[in-house]
Amino acid sequence: MSDDRIHRAVSDDGTEIAGRVHGDGPPLVLVHGALADGESEWGAALPLLSEHFTCFTMSTRGRGLSGHSDDLSRWRPVEDIVAFVDSVGEPVCLAGISGGGMNVLGATARAKAVVAAAAWEPPVFDVITEEFAASFQDALARMQERYRAGEHVAAVTAFLEAIGNEEEMRVLTGAPEELVAAAQYLPVDLAEIPQALRADGLRPTDPTVLATITAPVLLLHGTATKRDDWFGAGIRHAAAHVPDARVREIPGVGHLTHLFRPEPLVSELREFFAATVAQT
Numbered sequence: 001m002s003d004d005r006i007h008r009a010v011s012d013d014g015t016e017i018a019g020r021v022h023g024d025g026p027p028l029v030l031v032h033g034a035l036a037d038g039e040s041e042w043g044a045a046l047p048l049l050s051e052h053f054t055c056f057t058m059s060t061r062g063r064g065l066s067g068h069s070d071d072l073s074r075w076r077p078v079e080d081i082v083a084f085v086d087s088v089g090e091p092v093c094l095a096g097i098s099g100g101g102m103n104v105l106g107a108t109a110r111a112k113a114v115v116a117a118a119a120w121e122p123p124v125f126d127v128i129t130e131e132f133a134a135s136f137q138d139a140l141a142r143m144q145e146r147y148r149a150g151e152h153v154a155a156v157t158a159f160l161e162a163i164g165n166e167e168e169m170r171v172l173t174g175a176p177e178e179l180v181a182a183a184q185y186l187p188v189d190l191a192e193i194p195q196a197l198r199a200d201g202l203r204p205t206d207p208t209v210l211a212t213i214t215a216p217v218l219l220l221h222g223t224a225t226k227r228d229d230w231f232g233a234g235i236r237h238a239a240a241h242v243p244d245a246r247v248r249e250i251p252g253v254g255h256l257t258h259l260f261r262p263e264p265l266v267s268e269l270r271e272f273f274a275a276t277v278a279q280t
Contacts, residue, residue, distance in 0.1 A: 023050025106204025124234030
């Protein structure tokens, strides 16, 4: 997917943050999760969204068109999003997938330009169980081991198996080119994900952070998500602390639905953002 329009911003530490611009309408900044950049994460949904919004498929540092940095600490992706959003020059809607949803919540608490935000199944490590934390650590260890062995597709698969349901993994294993594309971001994710898992320090989903959000927030999750016990708990946690939160459950879809069947997710986003824009 290509477009000759590119928007660029500069994060707090001088790292360039960039993304392509598609469509026409109210500005909508789209944020990716792990093993992706803005274009790859939102590629299936973009044709449906760009009919109604000017879509900015930004990438945080180390991905896509953005610059590289050795600093991949916990709050850097949030700062990248804030810098990008506030550089658009007008009020924007903001949406994030998975880890991007987590960072979108943190950015919405800080950015001046966000008028509405949506998060699809953000990982909330504040409520992760000991059992799932251990299994997640095991998945990261397998990911690291296979990456060091040069087995990059196997490393990507080891991570996705922790969050993808059977149907999603069946589709992914039938599309090895997508796994190869995701593998380019293994070094970034192997640095960023352990930062998110650490128990010390303030997280983007800390109650004190969520409580400062003034924009309306849509929290979305699917009924067929593999780890609904964790993702569902995260949605409830965010809904309990964001002052103006709305929760929507999408029947029959899993965590990776945006890659294969984005229509139900896009429908919720379009309705929510259109209503918000109409009120501003």
